[in-house]
Amino acid sequence: MTTPSLTIDLCGIKLSNPTVLPSGFLGTSKSLLKRVADSGAGAATIKSVSFEAREGHKNPTVIPFEAGLLNAVGYSNPGAEETAREFTNLEDLSIPVIASVIGTEAGDFVRVVDKLSASGFSAIELPLSCPHTPGFGLLAGQGTPESTKEIVSAVRKATKLPIFVKLSPNIPEIGNLAKAAEDAGANAITAVNTLGPGMIINIEARNPVLSYRVGGVSGQALRPIATRCVYDIYEAVKIPIIGTGGISTGRHAIEMIMAGATAIGVGTGIYERGIDIFQKICREIETWMSENNFNSIDEMTGIAHE
Amino acid sequence: MSKGFEQPVMMKIDKIISESDDAKSFMFRHNIDYKPGQFIMVWLPGIDEKPFAVSYSGDDFFGITVLERGKSTKHMHGMGVGEQLGIRGPFGHGFSIPDNIKDGSGNACVIGGGCGMASLSVLIESLQDNNTTILTGATTKTTLLFKNRYKDITIFTDDGSEGTKGYPTNSLEDLHKENSYNIIYTCGPEIMMSKVYEFCKKHNIQCEASLERYMKCGIGICGQCVCDGQMVCKDGPVFDSQALDNMSDFGNYSLLKSGKRVSLKEYGEWRGC
Numbered sequence: 001m002t003t004p005s006l007t008i009d010l011c012g013i014k015l016s017n018p019t020v021l022p023s024g025f026l027g028t029s030k031s032l033l034k035r036v037a038d039s040g041a042g043a044a045t046i047k048s049v050s051f052e053a054r055e056g057h058k059n060p061t062v063i064p065f066e067a068g069l070l071n072a073v074g075y076s077n078p079g080a081e082e083t084a085r086e087f088t089n090l091e092d093l094s095i096p097v098i099a100s101v102i103g104t105e106a107g108d109f110v111r112v113v114d115k116l117s118a119s120g121f122s123a124i125e126l127p128l129s130c131p132h133t134p135g136f137g138l139l140a141g142q143g144t145p146e147s148t149k150e151i152v153s154a155v156r157k158a159t160k161l162p163i164f165v166k167l168s169p170n171i172p173e174i175g176n177l178a179k180a181a182e183d184a185g186a187n188a189i190t191a192v193n194t195l196g197p198g199m200i201i202n203i204e205a206r207n208p209v210l211s212y213r214v215g216g217v218s219g220q221a222l223r224p225i226a227t228r229c230v231y232d233i234y235e236a237v238k239i240p241i242i243g244t245g246g247i248s249t250g251r252h253a254i255e256m257i258m259a260g261a262t263a264i265g266v267g268t269g270i271y272e273r274g275i276d277i278f279q280k281i282c283r284e285i286e287t288w289m290s291e292n293n294f295n296s297i298d299e300m301t302g303i304a305h306e
Numbered sequence: 307m308s309k310g311f312e313q314p315v316m317m318k319i320d321k322i323i324s325e326s327d328d329a330k331s332f333m334f335r336h337n338i339d340y341k342p343g344q345f346i347m348v349w350l351p352g353i354d355e356k357p358f359a360v361s362y363s364g365d366d367f368f369g370i371t372v373l374e375r376g377k378s379t380k381h382m383h384g385m386g387v388g389e390q391l392g393i394r395g396p397f398g399h400g401f402s403i404p405d406n407i408k409d410g411s412g413n414a415c416v417i418g419g420g421c422g423m424a425s426l427s428v429l430i431e432s433l434q435d436n437n438t439t440i441l442t443g444a445t446t447k448t449t450l451l452f453k454n455r456y457k458d459i460t461i462f463t464d465d466g467s468e469g470t471k472g473y474p475t476n477s478l479e480d481l482h483k484e485n486s487y488n489i490i491y492t493c494g495p496e497i498m499m500s501k502v503y504e505f506c507k508k509h510n511i512q513c514e515a516s517l518e519r520y521m522k523c524g525i526g527i528c529g530q531c532v533c534d535g536q537m538v539c540k541d542g543p544v545f546d547s548q549a550l551d552n553m554s555d556f557g558n559y560s561l562l563k564s565g566k567r568v569s570l571k572e573y574g575e576w577r578g579c
Contacts, residue, residue, distance in 0.1 A: 026537075028529035028565050035535040047529065053564040059355035060347075062523035064312040073528065078566035086567065204316035205392060207351035271527050 004289035006282055008042070008297050010240055010263050011162045011187040013096050013122050015042035018253065018285075018297050019278045022190070022244050022265040023048050023100035023127060023166075024073065026275075030087055037095045040279035042263065045125060046087060048100040050136075051111050053079035057133075058211040063200055068219015068246065069268050070200050072132040072212035075102055080115035087119050096122035098164065104135045106154035113158050124161050126151060126186075129168035129193035131216050137193070143168050145180035156185035164242065166190035167233075169225045175236030182237045190242040190265065191229045194218045219268035222246045227259045234260025234302050248272050250284020257297060258304040310339065314349040314392030322387060325371055327448040329421070330383055331361060332391070333369040340368060342429035343400025343516055343544040347524045349392030354378040357521050357539070359425035359493075360396065361452075371424040371451065375578050397524050401429050401491055401514050401544050407436050412488035415439040415481065417474050417502055419494020423451040425516045425543075426493050430456060439481060441474035443494070475501045487511050496570055500557030503550050513547045519560055520577070530561060 006017040021044035026032045028047050036044045056076025063070050077083065083099075090097045099121040103109040113124055128148055130137030141147055148165065155163055165181035167174055169192040178189045194216025200209045208214070226245025233241055243256035244265025253264045269277045285297075294300055321333040338346070340360050348370065349355040356378060362369030374383045382391070406412030414433055418426045423442055430440055440459045444450040447467035453459060460477070461469025470477070475498060481487075482505075492502040493516035506513035519531035519538040526540025534553040536542060541549075550556050560573040568576075 025527050026529040026532075028561065029532045029535075029567070031535035032529050032532050032537075047565065053566060055563045059522060060314075060349060062525070062528060064525065069527075073522065076522075076530075076564050078562075078564045082566050200313070202314060202316065202351070202392060204390070205314070205349075205351040209314060209349070209392075211352075211354070267527075271525055275526070 002295065004286055004294055005296050006285060008262055010043070010242070013043070013162065015096065015263060017042040017278075017282045018257065018261075018263040019281055020098075020242055020244075020263050020265050021045055022267040023125065024071070025267040025270060027100075030090075030093070033097060034093055035275065036278070037093050039276045040282055041095060041266070042278075043096045043098060043122070045098040045100050046083070047077055048075055048102045048127060049077045049080055049083040049112055049116070050075060050102050051080050051108055051115070053077065053082065060210055061212075063209050063215075064271065065200055067221035068217060069271065070198055070210060070215040070217055071194065072197070072210050072215035074212060075130070075133050075136060080112045084115050084119055087121070090120035098123045098125050100125045100127055100166075101155075102127060102130075102136050104140055106151045109151055109155050110158045113155055117159070121161065123164055123187070124155060124159055125164040125166055125190060126155060127166040127190075127193055129166055131168065131170065131194060131197045132212060132214055138168055138170065143171055143177070145177055148177060148180045149184040152181055152184035152186050162187035164188040164190045166193050167229070168193050169195045169222065169229050169245070174229050175232045178233040178237045182239050186239060188240045188242060189233055189237060190244055191233050192222070192226045192245050195222050195225060218246065220246045220248075223252060227256055230256055230261050231259040231304065234305065247281070248277065250281050250288055253281055253285055254288055254300060257300045258302070260302040260305065262297070262301055310395045310397060311393060314347070314355075314394045316390040317393050318390050319385060319387050320367070323369075325451055328374045329371055329449075329451060330374075331369045331371045332382070332385075333362060333367055334393070335367050336393075337366055338368050338393070338396055340396045340428070341400040342432060343425065344396040344398045345425075345543060346370070346393050346395035346397070349394070350378050350381060351392065353381055355392075357524060359516075361424040361427045363428045371421070373421050395524065398539055398543050399541060401516075402546070403433070404489060404512070406488050407433065410436055413437045413439070413485045415441065415485070415487045415490045417441045417490065417492040417494070417498070418451075419443045419474070419498045420445070420449065421451065422492070422494030422516070426491060427452055427455065429491060437485075439485060439487075441477070443474045443498070473498065475505065478502070478505050482509060482511070489514065492516070496557055503547065503556070506547060513550065514544050515550060516544045517542050517556070520563055530565065532561065
């Protein structure tokens with residue numbers, strides 16, 4: 001029996017396996033990305049970067065609960081110039097690195113993309129879907145087909161790199177939104193961002209735990225919703241999907257791939273299983289594929305639709 | 307491995323101890339599964355959440371020692387017995403005690419600088435009967451922590467107002483000749499810890515240092531407290547010589563709240579310590 005291949009082609013980017021580190025986890029430095037690469041990830045996304053530096057929300061910013069994490073970090077980042085300085089010579093890393101770029105207006109995204117142009121990023125991701133940061137994502141109205149088109153078109157003119165658009169699970173007609181991104185020149189869809197916002201109250205303190213009071217829901221609670229979103233998007237577009245939301249085992253990953261994902265994001269699972277979750281998931285995928293006579297990820301992508 | 311309290315648990319302040327000019331300890335009648343060197347996150351609802359070392363630990367109590375610095379520590383200093391703080395944790399990787407220290411055949415040295423003593427105090431208690439040298443340093447007499455808590459403690463102050471004038475690291479060479487240490491534990495200003503690390507490297511002594519970085523999640527996922535690929539909240543805060551060998555940011559750089567990587571000097575000015 002031959003060992004199944006985990007390699008994928010994600011809009012022209014070659015990945016040794018389908019696991020991707022999503023933005024917001026560990027992507028603060030090149031040294032941590034190296035660690036993520038050494039832990040078996042197929043690709044990694046840096047922490048979202050705005051043109052100017054941002055301190056984000058006050059602590060507490062992240063809080064675990066029984067079905068995942070609630071977070072409102074608030075896009076803390078050192079700004080485009082510092083980010084370009086931190087992430088130089090990305091070719092040194094063994095995996096492709098994706099730049100997550102944020103802005104309030106279409107022009108902001110373009111200015112950040114311009115600053116990062118010499119760093120060696122493999123793709124640009126536009127998270128038009130954050131549920132808990134004023135001026136960005138859903139709170140800036142970026143989750144509509146019109147706004148998505150405007151921002152993607154502007155960035156399309158500014159870069160030759162593949163563009164991933166990260167969508168919110170809150171959007172009822174998510175297929176239409178994905179189609180708008182595709183029509184405007186996006187090369188892949190990342191689905192999904194965190195759900196919500198949600199709230200956790202400490203009843204003894206009589207106070208929401210997060211300083212911002214509300215935050216995005218990730219992890220197990222999000223997974224069935226994320227899987228359905230990927231399923232819907234697969235029906236609506238031809239471009240590949242990075243299925244993200246609550247994946248912490250090989251079985252979860254395969255489920256997402258069968259719903260239509262080419263690659264899969266693994267973030268909250270790092271808290272559950274440690275940083276080497278990427279290796280663990282890959283081994284689990286491989287074992288299942290061997291037992292079930294699959295030779296490639298491609299053979300499994302979208303087969304739940306047949 | 308236990309994840310401790312994943313969400314903050316509100317605990318009543320049971321006792322408050324005045325430790326120095328600007329330090330108070332807050333005691334809680336609770337058991338936490340704590341190993342020396344680990345830390346807890348302390349939440350002040352509506353104000354902030356910050357990491358603290360556990361500076362007192364027993365079967366049915368624990369305590370933290372808080373220096374009055376910024377907004378939240380000022381608020382804590384104004385709190386009284388019976389008021390509540392939210393505690394999650396303990397988190398992180400603590401100190402290790404090698405067999406030759408446990409069985410009394412080897413010698414250990416503990417070097418604390420300023421509020422770094424709070425991270426070392428429970429370790430010192432567990433080492434007291436094991437041929438341990440305890441050195442502590444502070445800027446001046448009134449900021450010394452725990453000087454009366456241990457049987458033998460050698461005191462240093464920058465201004466000479468108590469103990470020997472100068473830094474604890476100045477006497478290391480002589481002390482090592484006398485005691486030939488197997489391990490040196492340290493927590494304090496990073497410039498001091500990096501001197502201790504260099505000394506240990508030169509003399510082939512095992513070193514364990516407890517690092518401080520601005521933290522957000524405390525659980526190893528956000529990347530805010532990164533130090534050369536290591537997460538201080540999860541892989542540390544205690545790192546041994548072998549780990550420190552690969553951490554070029556140690557003694558040199560740290561991240562501001564935005565994630566901007568700056569010199570320790572600039573970081574220290576921002577943190578006010």
